[in-house]
Amino acid sequence: MIKVTVNGTAYEREVEPRLLLADFLRHELGLTGTHVGCEQGVCGACTVILNGDSVRACLCFAVQADGAEIETVEGLGTVENLNPLQQAFQKHHALQCGFCTPGMLMTGVDLLRKYPLATDGEIREGLSGNLCRCTGYEHIVQAIRSVVGDWNKHGMDSK
Amino acid sequence: MKPPAFEYLAPASLDEAVAALAGQDAKILAGGQSLVPMLNFRLLAPPLLVDITRIPGLDYIEDWDGGLRIGALTRHYTLETSPLVKARFPVLHAAMAHVAHLAIRNRGTIGGSLCHGDPAAELPGLALLLDAHLKTTKRTIPVAEFYQGALATALGEDEILTEIMLPALPTGTGWGFEEFARRAGDFALTAVGVTVGAEARIVVIGAHETPMRLPAAEALFTDRADIAAVAEAARDEVTPNSDLHASADYRRHLVEVLTRRALTAAWERAA
Structure with missing residues (x-):
């Protein structure tokens, strides 16, 4: 069981150790703004901010983010109110x-x-x-x- | 691809981590910036990952008799922006500008980079250049004995690197670091780091299966050095491989040019 805060909302989920943070955000939380490109840390499409630092969400397991604050593109702004x-x-x-x-x-x-x-x-x-x-x-x-x-x-x- | 299934442990102490590693064919997970791509490619399928990043007290940069002691879990971004690193080891500070991209530097650790031992990575070469002592849960290993081949180190399966000890450089040591890569932040096609004082140290990365010193070229360097001749000797001392990214001849050429530039800069900086 992991607990994360994504764009200010707290979530608790049971995850398999091998689940990548990028897939966790997209498939478990439905936050599909984070894109998955190369899955090898080269393309940068899945970049999110974890505890204040940009990271490749394809090079981090969801279990490693337990307790973390995450910002994704959905947290930047809305269509009506762009950052x-x-x-x-x-x-x-x-x-x-x-x-x-x-x-x-x-x-x-x-x-x-x-x-x-x-x-x-x-x-x-x-x-x-x-x-x-x-x-x-x-x-x-x-x-x-x-x-x-x-x-x-x-x-x-x-x- | 997606990584294969594995068990995951995040111990809270080094003792627990060492116990978890014993006899398990496990891999240590630190920043994960080399390990996770290898898992995603399914080049590796360890039954167990031991995540050491929850172990407190392994992330620090401290004075060590004018040198530095650096905790193995210190992130690249911390090294890059550390005033102590910049003051004590400007050559390491300069090299950090070539290490990967910000999102990788935010996660990757010095211990992880040294233990992964990519022949084209900057930190293993810098450790060799700066004569690092590598403190583990069992012993202290001189860096010259640490690398045994590409991605192969002297570490035992249940041994964890905990600290990188960098002895102080003599006052007035000049330094140079020159790298050539296809794109900012990519692995080096070749890079050369040098220090110049009473003696010269010349280390090349990306031209051998481990970072290597060039003793013949170093021996040619005297206080009236003919830098061009030293650079030619450096070129003749390496036997790089050809690959997709560069031919062996091109790498040898790079070794000569980068050695000349690094030594010239070091000579100007030396007091």
Whole structure:
């Protein structure tokens, strides 16, 4: 039996040890915003925030998250009330098919929280572990750049 | 794919963990950033995973006579951002910038990386460069005796790495770290770390089944070193394999270029 808090809601579930956190979120909790791409930690689509740190949900078992606070893309904002980074993605056309977007957003949030991101180079390096098969990287970099600076100064981060 | 089924234990102490490992063909789970992909690929199917991350007191960076003692469960992100690491071992700080991506650095641990022993990973090479002493639940192993082959270490099946001890570098030691990878955060095609003081240490990763020192090139390095000649000697001292990512010749070329750059930077930094 594990207890986790996901986007502020507490859950208790019986899980098999081999259940990956990504599959736990999607299949047990119905939170399908977290996407599963490569299942080997390479593509970044399943990135979620675990106890304040971005992690690959395909490289973590649900049992390891016992007691943890998890943020997923569903916790960022709603369709009516997008979070500022989501708004920036919309404004800068930073998504095409949308498959990589949840991972890009959660990675972006952790990068914005942890690094000054003073240059585009830093943003690119920070995103280098997230693959976009539409290859729309330029717009994703622009979207993140557009909120750097305002992110902490204006309390854009709701968490 | 999905990982095969296994039993899972998360002991609260090292004693319990060692007892759980004995005779079980179990694997230790720390950050899981190398182990879980191998499970997902079904390259491994251990009957038992012993998760050591619930054991308290293995996540720290402390002074050790001017060097550092680092708990085995210290995460890469903690090493990357530690002011103590940056002050005492700037070469380790510089290398951490090349270790994987943020989401991996948030989970991966120094102990896990050292025990996994990927020949192209930065931390095993840095441990060799900095002459680490690896403290386990049984003994202390000099890093030079730790690696026995690709992904193979001197650790017994019920032995757990607990601490990485890095002796202080002599004052005025110069350092350099140069890596070439296809993409930021990927494993190195080749990387070279050097320290330069009374003697030089040159360590290459990605060019052998374990990280390796280059004694012949090191011996050529004197205080009036011809850095280009040392770099050529380094190139001639390695016998890398060709693979999908790079030919052996290309890796040898990288060893020469990266050694030259690392030594040049180290020489400029040396007092």
